[in-house]
Amino acid sequence: MSSDQDHLKETDTEARFEFKKEEKSAFKSEKGLTEETIRVISEDKDEPEWMLQRRLRALKQFQQMPMPTDWPGQPDLSEVDIDEIVPYIRPDIETRGGAEKWEDLPDEIRDTFDKLGIPEAERNALSGVGAQYESEIVYQNMQEQWEEKGVIFMDMDKAVREHPDIVQEYFMTKCVPPSDNKFAALHGAIWSGGSFVYVPEDVTVEMPIQAYFRMNSEGMGQFEHTLIIAEENSEVHYIEGCSAPKYSHFNLHSGGVEVFVKEGAHVQYSTVQNWSKNTYNLNTKRAIVEKDGTMEWVSGSMGSKATMLYPASILKGPGATDNHITIAFAGEGQNIDTGAKVYHNAPNTKSTIESKSISKDGGRTNYRGLVHIANGAENSSTSVECDALMFDNESTSDTMPYMEIQESKVDVAHEATVGKIGDEDVFYLQSRGLDDDDAKQMIVAGFIEPITEELPIEYAVELNRLIELEMEGSLG
Amino acid sequence: MATLEIKNLHAEVAEEGGETILRGVDLEVKSGEIHALMGPNGSGKSTMAKIIAGHPAYEVTDGEVLLHLEEGDFGDDFEIPEDKRTWNLLDLEPNERAALGIFLGFQYPAEIEGVTMVNFLRTALNAKLEEREELFEDDDETDDEEEEEVGYDTSPMEGNPDDGEVGVAEFQQLLQEKMAQLDMDEKFAHRYLNAGFSGGEKKQNEVLQAAILEPSIAVLDEIDSGLDIDRLQDVSQGINALRDEQGTGILQITHYQRILDYVEPDHVHVMLDGKVAKSGDASLAEDLEDKGYDWVREEVYETA
Numbered sequence: 001m002s003s004d005q006d007h008l009k010e011t012d013t014e015a016r017f018e019f020k021k022e023e024k025s026a027f028k029s030e031k032g033l034t035e036e037t038i039r040v041i042s043e044d045k046d047e048p049e050w051m052l053q054r055r056l057r058a059l060k061q062f063q064q065m066p067m068p069t070d071w072p073g074q075p076d077l078s079e080v081d082i083d084e085i086v087p088y089i090r091p092d093i094e095t096r097g098g099a100e101k102w103e104d105l106p107d108e109i110r111d112t113f114d115k116l117g118i119p120e121a122e123r124n125a126l127s128g129v130g131a132q133y134e135s136e137i138v139y140q141n142m143q144e145q146w147e148e149k150g151v152i153f154m155d156m157d158k159a160v161r162e163h164p165d166i167v168q169e170y171f172m173t174k175c176v177p178p179s180d181n182k183f184a185a186l187h188g189a190i191w192s193g194g195s196f197v198y199v200p201e202d203v204t205v206e207m208p209i210q211a212y213f214r215m216n217s218e219g220m221g222q223f224e225h226t227l228i229i230a231e232e233n234s235e236v237h238y239i240e241g242c243s244a245p246k247y248s249h250f251n252l253h254s255g256g257v258e259v260f261v262k263e264g265a266h267v268q269y270s271t272v273q274n275w276s277k278n279t280y281n282l283n284t285k286r287a288i289v290e291k292d293g294t295m296e297w298v299s300g301s302m303g304s305k306a307t308m309l310y311p312a313s314i315l316k317g318p319g320a321t322d323n324h325i326t327i328a329f330a331g332e333g334q335n336i337d338t339g340a341k342v343y344h345n346a347p348n349t350k351s352t353i354e355s356k357s358i359s360k361d362g363g364r365t366n367y368r369g370l371v372h373i374a375n376g377a378e379n380s381s382t383s384v385e386c387d388a389l390m391f392d393n394e395s396t397s398d399t400m401p402y403m404e405i406q407e408s409k410v411d412v413a414h415e416a417t418v419g420k421i422g423d424e425d426v427f428y429l430q431s432r433g434l435d436d437d438d439a440k441q442m443i444v445a446g447f448i449e450p451i452t453e454e455l456p457i458e459y460a461v462e463l464n465r466l467i468e469l470e471m472e473g474s475l476g
Numbered sequence: 477m478a479t480l481e482i483k484n485l486h487a488e489v490a491e492e493g494g495e496t497i498l499r500g501v502d503l504e505v506k507s508g509e510i511h512a513l514m515g516p517n518g519s520g521k522s523t524m525a526k527i528i529a530g531h532p533a534y535e536v537t538d539g540e541v542l543l544h545l546e547e548g549d550f551g552d553d554f555e556i557p558e559d560k561r562t563w564n565l566l567d568l569e570p571n572e573r574a575a576l577g578i579f580l581g582f583q584y585p586a587e588i589e590g591v592t593m594v595n596f597l598r599t600a601l602n603a604k605l606e607e608r609e610e611l612f613e614d615d616d617e618t619d620d621e622e623e624e625e626v627g628y629d630t631s632p633m634e635g636n637p638d639d640g641e642v643g644v645a646e647f648q649q650l651l652q653e654k655m656a657q658l659d660m661d662e663k664f665a666h667r668y669l670n671a672g673f674s675g676g677e678k679k680q681n682e683v684l685q686a687a688i689l690e691p692s693i694a695v696l697d698e699i700d701s702g703l704d705i706d707r708l709q710d711v712s713q714g715i716n717a718l719r720d721e722q723g724t725g726i727l728q729i730t731h732y733q734r735i736l737d738y739v740e741p742d743h744v745h746v747m748l749d750g751k752v753a754k755s756g757d758a759s760l761a762e763d764l765e766d767k768g769y770d771w772v773r774e775e776v777y778e779t780a
Contacts, residue, residue, distance in 0.1 A: 423533075427529075427586075428582065429588070430530070430571045430574070431574055431580045432689065434571055434600060435571045435603070445590065447590055449591075450590070
């Protein structure tokens with residue numbers, strides 16, 4: 001890394017998140033969404049016929065489904081015009097499916113990741129990094145010992161070609177079908193890139209698997225798909241980071257995440273997302289958890305104009321466990337609508353949801369949650385805790401915790417607190433020497449600590465830094 | 477030696493039609509001295525403490541709170557220019573007052589979840605040192621050349637060598653020392669600031685913070701309330717150490733003689749109805765313990 005980049009890192013954190021590169025791509029699909037576009041994407045990716053057929057079916061469903069408009073307190077999506085979106089951009093790289101070596105990447109792509117500190121994390125040997133630039137995985141490195149154990153971690157497009165049997169079975173069939181919602185259907189039609197993780201029986205992946213996604217072109221959509229399959233008694237922690245610089249047009253991010261937690265397996269999915277203030281972030285993330293399996297969702301949602309995201313777990317087998325930890329930050333003009341969904345469909349299942357939100361300068365955060373305990377899911381328990389922290393009287397925070405309890409022998413707890421940043425707390429820290437801003441930042445950092453402690457240090461530092469920048473109002 | 481000089485201080489609650497609480501307080505505390513401030517509930521003791529530290533809930537309507545500094549108050553290396561030796565604290569933000577050496581020990585300190593003691597205290601110490609530099613920075617001249625020459629010969633573990641911060645390792649050691657002196661368990665360093673602390677632990681923590689931040693004047697608001705006898709002795713020992721080792725001037729607000737058995741005051745003041753009604757030596761506190769406050773009131777109003 002050159003010394004002026006070092007300088008940039010230390011002195012101008014904002015630049016790390018704000019810079020953008022001149023768009024330089026080998027293939028760019030036409031704006032808008034037609035059957036022709038889908039065929040072109042599929043052909044460019046050299047996909048098998050079955051994937052093309054799935055895309056086309058999803059497209060039909062998308063066209064038939066109405067936009068969600070009537071949820072109470074729902075973000076306004078009227079600006080989202082699919083015809084204005086360029087769904088697919090492939091960067092100019094000779095080797096499709098990702099460069100094998102960091103050095104093989106084009107300079108501007110390397111530079112982008114450099115500024116984001118990604119290779120740094122990689123060099124620290126945290127583990128392999130799969131990074132998606134625009135719509136394709138461009139760099140991927142996997143530790144040899146995983147391969148020996150049969151762990152697969154690759155770009156999703158490549159997985160379609162190299163592991164068609166697994167992908168055909170799991171891809172948008174049992175977990176997130178395109179019929180689930182309008183944006184799942186959209187995703188099914190034009191998905192591109194993402195990560196494929198397969199962990200065989202009894203294998204523990206000791207270090208977190210990491211991927212970083214970045215949207216770099218104006219008016220583009222990003223639709224990456226993440227498919228994680230953890231076979232019986234396996235264990236894996238997958239971490240995803242996302243960001244996008246700011247452009248005048250809106251961007252659309254509509255990702256899909258499917259996680260299969262088999263009997264006795266343990267999966268943690270962590271994400272820190274920071275989208276530009278004109279991005280609509282509309283995702284569908286879901287896990288199916290078998291007997292005695294554990295699913296953990298850890299997510300920090302920053303940035304975006306509007307986010308609608310409710311990671312869901314279906315506790316299918318007895319003794320299955322789900323833990324959700326989420327944090328949302330909404331500043332001026334932002335509406336972050338996040339939450340969690342848990343379906344207790346078997347006895348002795350357990351779930352905890354811990355949701356924290358911060359709103360400032362008129363920002364709006366919603367917690368929208370659903371806990372469903374089916375008839376027969378006896379001895380199940382759930383605990384929901386929502387804390388909202390507000391900076392001023394202009395900001396809003398709503399809690400909408402739906403509970404559908406159809407079984408009587410269950411333990412249900414819900415707790416919600418809403419508070420303004422306490423003047424006495426700020427004064428206490430100020431009296432010790434911290435200025436007003438630093439005092440507030442410290443209180444917020446403490447507030448989100450349950451999230452940061454779940455993340456590897458690089459991500460925790462980045463999350464804290466992003467929140468600092470948000471609080472200073474210096475992030476676009 | 478620093479002097480805190482309160483002159484004719486009048487203050488009210490900062491809202492429309494806010495109650496008047498202070499009605500002309502005069503008081504002077506020098507570093508190295510221990511003053512006890514006593515008086516019945518509602519006489520304005522805590523309000524005065526908060527005003528000294530800069531609490532926004534009160535509005536000063538008249539009077540001054542001055543801090544006089546002398547050469548060497550911030551160590552031999554820190555030069556205090558002649559024209560920056562007197563500050564009107566009322567013009568300054570709470571953190572700027574802290575940077576000049578004012579410390580308020582709270583009766584009910586805030587509990588901040590998620591912020592470890594060690595992280596908080598190191599941040600506070602560095603913030604204080606940085607703010608102090610800024611306050612004394614020469615506004616007219618540019619010291620660019622001089623700044624370039626300044627270099628810190630520290631290892632990376634001791635923080636960023638460019639800004640003279642107290643680094644992680646260095647601070648850990650300092651904190652351990654101070655906690656040992658106060659007989660505090662090491663585990664406190666990694667607990668969240670005051671969260672789940674008992675009343676006594678919180679008070680001990682306030683004294684610990686004063687020991688780390690090395691103020692020239694510490695106002696301790698009922699630091700003795702809710703302490704059992706063992707803890708009272710620990711806290712008292714800590715307060716005496718502040719004075720003896722760091723030369724801190726202490727303004728000890730208290731209801732009871734009890735703590736004054738351990739922290740012997742040089743001066744005792746009685747506050748009544750928003751004024752310092754009577755001052756004396758340590759024997760005054762004993763009289764108050766025996767006779768209550770009514771005789772002071774009678775004496776004051778008779779002479780008035």
